Amino acid sequence: MAKYLLLKHYRGAPAPVNDVPMDRWTPEEISAHVQYMRDFAARLEETGEFVDGQALAPEGTFVRYDGEGRPPVTDGPFAETKDLIAGWMVIDVDGYERAIELAGELSAAPGAGGKPIHEWLEVRPFLAAPPTITE
């Protein structure tokens, strides 16, 4: 009954153990990885803990307001931004321990050589509605 975001970074997180870029994997290894992610999401649907999962294109654009009657200013994409988000999964679980357990499983997705990537995922709790009873 608490939602968490499992955030997957292209950059910005510490280097994973099995740190081989995806374009150097074999096609079978890529398929195995994709299948693992699908199976993971399917398993969470099965347990009633899945909320959402999305992947993002690596290149984005920064946008800001530029004053009344003017079009927004755009900038980027930047090659050298510190952090880059690859995608996310939102889960609804009983508590923090379960969120950590699931993130650990997701991080075991296979990469080069069929071995787990040991990728660092970021677990961020959602800010929920305030509880009714406060004192």
Added chain:
Amino acid sequence: MTFSVEEALLRSLTPSVLGIIVRRGADFAAAEDAVQDALVEAVRVWPADPPRDPKGWLVTVAWRRFLDATRADAARRRREDLLDEEPAPGPAPEVDDTLRLYFLCAHPSLTPSSAVALTLRAVGGLTTRQIARAYLVPEATMAQRISRAKRTVSGVRFDQPGDVATVLRVLYLVFNEGYSGDVDLAAEAIRLTRQLAAAIDHPEVAGLLALMLLHHARRAARIAPDGSLVPLAEQDRDRWDTEAISEGVEILQAALARDRLGEFQAQAAIAALHADAPTAEETDWVQIVEWYDELTRLTDSPIVRLNRAVAVGEADGPRAGLAALAALDASLPRYAAVAAYLHERDGDPVTAARLYAEAARKAPNLAERDHLTRQAARLNARRLR
């Protein structure tokens, strides 16, 4: 969401109809599906063609659905013939059935979120979609959560006695999660607790019902029109629901008179003391501290000790509050917020502002975070002026 009269009646009949179907020999999971089907059918049919005996109607339709779903065609024919010969359900042991249903749906083998979902559906008669919306998850996810929960309890014998404490925890969770979707979970929790109180004579059930009523009474005053939280001391007490307060107090007094104190009665007693004060200044903090002492004895919860430190700060001054706080673990949720409040009252706005900002960063929800950020901003602005 406001329910129509029909829907309210339907939902109040849900547990006893389900109990009858289970008693007739259906397994719980199949019976629950059949009752849901019957509820949907009733919503469709009743407006144009209201039944004379709503419960009998539901039992008949649910039983037919159960047979449809579980029997092969040939066997079904035979059994439907049998059904027609069966006497109408007599005065069933409804109260016991309702109670057992609560126990089953809050069975200790279920995780809290599964128990909550199953209770809302099987006891509350809410649809999977309504529950999914209330908890902001996809309907498919909630459907899975409920069907897994049903599988988990499928081996539990329906007539086994249960522990009322597990049921109370589930109802407390439903109430305390607030109201995020289009189903008013707080109101639903009150309805389910009322129904439970009618089925079992237990001072802690009464205590929880009183607690819910007393907190629900403040609901209109808790949130400002812009959605921000209004702390208890600043609430417009004219907007408190006096009817809910007197009902809560009356239920609580009857429970306390039985001299079997429990944590919900103690929490309700604290809420009643707040409700009783015409202004925040007139709050009987000395008595509130005494109730927190009882609550500490009953639960030994660090959160209770933290709340007690606030009460001590009001009763004996901020220095005493800070001393009570010093004995606690600083990593407790809302510790920084309590420390900030006590330091401000102690005349140290610099420390208070820093702690409010720290508390805001750690706040578990948006409304609290915004409230704490405003407190920090208020103190900083005063200082910089």
